[in-house]
Amino acid sequence: MATELHCSDSMPCHNQQVNSASTPSPEPLRPGDRIPDHARGNSASKAKLTLLACGHAHSSELCEESPQACGGSNLNSEGKSISGDGSNFDAPAGDSLLKDCELSRQIGAQLKLLPMNDQIRELQTIIRDKTASRGDFMFSADRLIRLVVEEGLNQLPYKECMVTTPTGYKYEGVKFEKGNCGVSIMRSGEAMEQGLRDCCRSIRIGKILIQSDEETQRAKVYYAKFPPDIYRRKVLLMYPILSTGNTVIEAVKVLIEHGVQPSVIILLSLFSTPRGAKSIIQEFPEITILTTEVHPVAPTHFGQKYFGTD
Numbered sequence: 001m002a003t004e005l006h007c008s009d010s011m012p013c014h015n016q017q018v019n020s021a022s023t024p025s026p027e028p029l030r031p032g033d034r035i036p037d038h039a040r041g042n043s044a045s046k047a048k049l050t051l052l053a054c055g056h057a058h059s060s061e062l063c064e065e066s067p068q069a070c071g072g073s074n075l076n077s078e079g080k081s082i083s084g085d086g087s088n089f090d091a092p093a094g095d096s097l098l099k100d101c102e103l104s105r106q107i108g109a110q111l112k113l114l115p116m117n118d119q120i121r122e123l124q125t126i127i128r129d130k131t132a133s134r135g136d137f138m139f140s141a142d143r144l145i146r147l148v149v150e151e152g153l154n155q156l157p158y159k160e161c162m163v164t165t166p167t168g169y170k171y172e173g174v175k176f177e178k179g180n181c182g183v184s185i186m187r188s189g190e191a192m193e194q195g196l197r198d199c200c201r202s203i204r205i206g207k208i209l210i211q212s213d214e215e216t217q218r219a220k221v222y223y224a225k226f227p228p229d230i231y232r233r234k235v236l237l238m239y240p241i242l243s244t245g246n247t248v249i250e251a252v253k254v255l256i257e258h259g260v261q262p263s264v265i266i267l268l269s270l271f272s273t274p275r276g277a278k279s280i281i282q283e284f285p286e287i288t289i290l291t292t293e294v295h296p297v298a299p300t301h302f303g304q305k306y307f308g309t310d
Contacts, residue, residue, distance in 0.1 A: 231259025
């Protein structure tokens with residue numbers, strides 16, 4: 001789930017012996033306790049203790065009170081970690097969780113990232129590759145869109161229910177509450193509509209057309225059409241690339257004019273810049289942003305290549 005990132009104790013592999021008698025369990029750390037010297041010499045232990053200190057990777061209360069709680073170091077855009085004395089060192093692969101914690105502290109708890117894995121990383125690479133064919137680009141984009149949409153649905157409210165299986169067995173499950181809809185920001189947002197329909201075939205989808213002035217970069221709304229009862233629905237707002245955030249801000253303002261509260265808006269995006277995510281959350285602190293990557297350089301060619309107008 002994108003809503004929670006934490007470190008759990010690693011399980012031993014099948015051929016590893018565990019001797020609980022000879023290795024006593026360490027005492028749990030409490031706020032203010034000093035980290036043992038043997039943990040200071042182990043970078044993995046330090047990373048684990050840092051993540052435990054931050055707790056929820058998208059909860060920034062502790063990190064705001066004490067910036068050093070997120071590892072005692074800052075992470076720059078190249079994945080390097082800058083220690084307290086200013087020296088640089090390469091961050092281990094497992095420090096991606098630390099980077100998420102740092103992003104949460106800087107941007108806000110409403111920013112949610114899909115857990116990174118090799119599959120997502122490959123899809124991001126193909127989309128960014130200028131030599132990728134349009135067929136490969138669209139195939140990879142559709143796969144990444146589906147992953148984002150699936151996780152976006154996990155953010156919607158549900159209720160428990162009881163069903164009867166063909167064998168007569170009673171099964172306790174869940175079902176999503178009714179009252180959801182999608183809204184795509186034209187034109188690039190329309191690339192995400194099919195992924196949403198593949199998951200919710202009867203969902204209502206509205207549209208917003210916003211164009212930015214090339215000189216002033218100010219966004220202007222040209223067209224908006226929503227379900228008539230959108231003010232009672234939870235909205236999945238679809239826009240794949242968050243660069244400056246201006247277009248999304250104008251779209252949210254239009255939704256607010258139609259009675260939609262920012263707290264029920266979930267913005268589904270593929271790529272975001274720190275500036276774009278930060279500007280949106282500063283304008284609307286209650287909105288939720290779900291994306292796969294926050295990077296200073298976003299693939300702004302997405303819409304042109306997806307629809308074949310590049």
